[in-house]
Amino acid sequence: xxxxxxxxxxxxxxxxxxxxxxxxxxxxxxxxxxxxxxxxxxxxxxxxxxxxxxxxxxxxxxxxxxxxxxxxxxxxxxxxxxxxxxxxxxxxxxxxxxxxxxxxxxxxxxxxxxxxxxxxxxxxxxxxxxxxxxxxxxxxxxxxxxxxxxxxxxxxxxxxxxxxxxxxxxxxxxxxxxxxxxxxxxxxxxxxxxxxxxxxxxxxxxxxxxxxxxxxxxxxxxxxxxxxxxxxxxxxxxxxxxxxxxxxxxxxxxxxxxxxxxxxxxxxxxxxxxxxxxxxxxxxxxxxxxxxxxxxxxxxxxxxxxxxxxxxxxxxxxxxxxxxxxxxxxxxxxxxxxxxxxxxx
Amino acid sequence: xxxxxxxxxxxxxxxxxxxxxxxxxxxxxxxxxxxxxxxxxxxxxxxxxxxxxxxxxxxxxxxxxxxxxxxxxxxxxxxxxxxxxxxxxxxxxxxxxxxxxxxxxxxxxxxxxxxxxxxxxxxxxxxxxxxxxxxxxxxxxxxxxxxxxxxxxxxxxxxxxxxxxxxxxxxxxxxxxxxxxxxxxxxxxxxxxxxxxxxxxxxxxxxxxxxxxxxxxxxxxxxxxxxxxxxxxxxxxxxxxxxxxxxxxxxxxxxxxxxxxxxxxxxxxxxxxxxxxxxxxxxxxxxxxxxxxxxxxxxxxxxxxxxxxxxxxxxxxxxxxxxxxxxxxxxxxxxxxxxxxxxxx
Numbered sequence: 001x002x003x004x005x006x007x008x009x010x011x012x013x014x015x016x017x018x019x020x021x022x023x024x025x026x027x028x029x030x031x032x033x034x035x036x037x038x039x040x041x042x043x044x045x046x047x048x049x050x051x052x053x054x055x056x057x058x059x060x061x062x063x064x065x066x067x068x069x070x071x072x073x074x075x076x077x078x079x080x081x082x083x084x085x086x087x088x089x090x091x092x093x094x095x096x097x098x099x100x101x102x103x104x105x106x107x108x109x110x111x112x113x114x115x116x117x118x119x120x121x122x123x124x125x126x127x128x129x130x131x132x133x134x135x136x137x138x139x140x141x142x143x144x145x146x147x148x149x150x151x152x153x154x155x156x157x158x159x160x161x162x163x164x165x166x167x168x169x170x171x172x173x174x175x176x177x178x179x180x181x182x183x184x185x186x187x188x189x190x191x192x193x194x195x196x197x198x199x200x201x202x203x204x205x206x207x208x209x210x211x212x213x214x215x216x217x218x219x220x221x222x223x224x225x226x227x228x229x230x231x232x233x234x235x236x237x238x239x240x241x242x243x244x245x246x247x248x249x250x251x252x253x254x255x256x257x258x259x260x261x262x263x264x265x266x267x268x269x270x271x272x273x274x275x276x277x278x279x280x281x282x283x284x285x286x287x288x289x290x291x292x293x294x295x296x297x298x299x300x301x302x303x304x305x306x307x308x309x310x311x312x313x314x315x316x317x318x319x320x321x322x323x324x325x326x327x328x329x330x331x332x333x334x335x336x337x338x339x340x341x342x343x344x345x
Numbered sequence: 346x347x348x349x350x351x352x353x354x355x356x357x358x359x360x361x362x363x364x365x366x367x368x369x370x371x372x373x374x375x376x377x378x379x380x381x382x383x384x385x386x387x388x389x390x391x392x393x394x395x396x397x398x399x400x401x402x403x404x405x406x407x408x409x410x411x412x413x414x415x416x417x418x419x420x421x422x423x424x425x426x427x428x429x430x431x432x433x434x435x436x437x438x439x440x441x442x443x444x445x446x447x448x449x450x451x452x453x454x455x456x457x458x459x460x461x462x463x464x465x466x467x468x469x470x471x472x473x474x475x476x477x478x479x480x481x482x483x484x485x486x487x488x489x490x491x492x493x494x495x496x497x498x499x500x501x502x503x504x505x506x507x508x509x510x511x512x513x514x515x516x517x518x519x520x521x522x523x524x525x526x527x528x529x530x531x532x533x534x535x536x537x538x539x540x541x542x543x544x545x546x547x548x549x550x551x552x553x554x555x556x557x558x559x560x561x562x563x564x565x566x567x568x569x570x571x572x573x574x575x576x577x578x579x580x581x582x583x584x585x586x587x588x589x590x591x592x593x594x595x596x597x598x599x600x601x602x603x604x605x606x607x608x609x610x611x612x613x614x615x616x617x618x619x620x621x622x623x624x625x626x627x628x629x630x631x632x633x634x635x636x637x638x639x640x641x642x643x644x645x646x647x648x649x650x651x652x653x654x655x656x657x658x659x660x661x662x663x664x665x666x667x668x669x670x671x672x673x674x675x676x677x678x679x680x681x682x683x684x685x686x687x688x689x690x
Contacts, residue, residue, distance in 0.1 A: 135593070150529060182582055183582075184492050184495060184577070184581040184582065191578070192495045192496055192578055216581075217588070219585075219589070221589035221593040234578065234579050237528075237561070237579055237582075238562065238582055239562065240564075241563065241565055242586050242587065243563050244562060244564070245566050246590055248481065249591050249594040256619065257615055262614050262617055263617065266610075266611040266612065267615055269607050270612055270615065272607055272608065273601040273611065
């Protein structure tokens with residue numbers, strides 16, 4: 001039998017500190033009783049927190065790190081000076097094959113930079129991407145890239161399609177996920193050169209993925225496809241625009257309901273239903289911007305998350321490691337012949 | 346005294362046909378009793394519709410057009426063969442200075458192509474942009490470009506800033522609107538070369554506009570700035586993503602409320618408040634993708650709109666014409682020295 005799965009945790013990464021990490025792991029071990037953890041962080045603080053939880057304590061190994069990456073630290077600074085941070089050590093555990101996956105709620109830019117530096121990318125994948133899970137009218141979809149890069153070539157968009165498809169298969173459990181390219185229209189002649197060329201490659205490739213075609217912004221929430229592919233500039237702005245819009249509609253609802261007595265009474269009676277809506281829109285449930293394409297699995301939990309959110313990120317990391325998502329991506333990428341590769345051979 | 350304002354209307358443009366155009370104008374003349382209209386379209390149909398409304402009839406001149414642009418017509422086809430369409434003739438009235446502004450609910454791509462062909466752009470403005478009004482937590486903001494172009498240079502982003510600022514002043518009535526550049530982060534080093542260079546120009550220009558800096562996607566709904574500037578690819582996707590998200594949250598609310606008896610009773614009691622919310626999110630209230638930068642004012646109403654939405658688009662066209670928005674844009678653009686213009690002088 002294979003050794004038990006080991007998850008490397010940056011215990012000092014989030015805004016709320018290591019307390020929520022411990023609470024999260026207490027939840028995780030109920031669902032995954034055989035998983036073990038390496039916690040990187042201040043050993044005094046961590047040992048004190050663990051002292052009260054003997055069942056968790058015996059599944060954990062603490063790796064001391066004297067420093068932590070702050071939310072405002074520049075990635076370039078962390079790359080040069082960050083060797084003693086909990087984030088660096090957490091990724092190092094994956095690099096050294098002591099752990100299968102790393103989870104951190106720290107500074108996204110620094111985490112991506114350290115992960116790229118230590119783990120590089122999967123062979124033949126030129127750039128990593130950040131994937132997000134979005135609620136849709138039909139269920140859930142994956143959108144990538146949500147901000148690992150500020151632009152993407154046609155070839156990189158195709159690589160994102162491969163990575164997103166593998167993720168949708170492994171995490172959303174879809175047998176044959178459909179893939180769409182985000183564009184300003186659905187007709188062939190619409191869009192910039194990058195998306196048009198990517199569409200051409202996807203249409204004519206021998207990849208084992210179900211390419212749907214171009215989709216528009218409203219198709220994301222409609223759930224028209226399972227995997228939405230776009231460059232990191234557009235994807236990041238679309239993601240944050242959607243978050244802002246959901247918050248705006250929630251505020252408008254609140255203002256409408258509190259403005260009149262009938263609204264307040266109605267809201268009181270319907271409070272169960274409104275709470276269900278809040279849960280549905282709760283970003284903690286689908287917490288975790290997932291880094292795809294790295295030479296090791298790294299999951300980024302929201303910096304401002306709580307124990308429930310961090311536990312969801314750890315759960316996802318465990319599922320990705322067990323499914324060996326990187327081998328699937330690597331195999332699919334090897335099947336793809338890009339135009340210039342064909343020309344060169 | 347100056348002659349009365351004349352508005353040119355593409356009466357055959359929308360999905361619903363000329364009936365809603367007439368209903369819309371009946372509303373408009375109540376608010377603007379001195380405005381006159383040129384209606385381009387099928388004269389038999391239009392005269393029949395107008396016969397019942399003598400008060401409107403006397404403010405209208407019908408210009409016969411034997412054809413109409415269909416929603417699926419390609420812009421290139423309309424440019425070559427569209428001389429007899431109601432859309433062509435409606436814009437021609439502005440070109441020939443018979444009317445100050447044109448309004449159409451037709452095919453956006455064809456309308457932009459015909460407007461560009463007949464009206465060109467304002468002097469020194471290289472590309473037109475489509476502006477949209479967004480509801481925010483603080484009120485309303487303007488976002489542009491929402492899809493006139495599939496990319497933008499730094500100089501074009503600066504031109505969009507000038508045009509958006511003029512629009513916010515004229516339509517939202519803001520004395521000194523703030524302007525932000527949409528990006529993946531707010532720090533100077535974030536983003537692609539285009540937004541970084543545009544930020545540089547805006548920071549160091551002598552333009553009479555209040556430049557805020559970079560903003561992120563969630564800042565749009567927050568109302569962090571009055572004018573959000575972005576390229577047409579990102580802006581179009583952000584706009585449609587927001588529309589899709591608002592619809593999704595509305596659907597989730599409906600599902601939550603109808604799932605339980607208490608939810609249904611609460612919703613019944615709070616129905617007035619929920620109706621207020623629906624009105625608030627109603628796209629018809631802020632209807633009209635506004636074309637800015639053309640050598641004449643053209644307002645695009647949603648294709649699927651009703652009389653209320655079309656009337657709102659006509660109201661906006663009237664306000665823009667009365668404020669002479671193009672002269673303001675032209676004057677601001679003349680004050681701007683771009684780096685290469687400075688180098689050349």
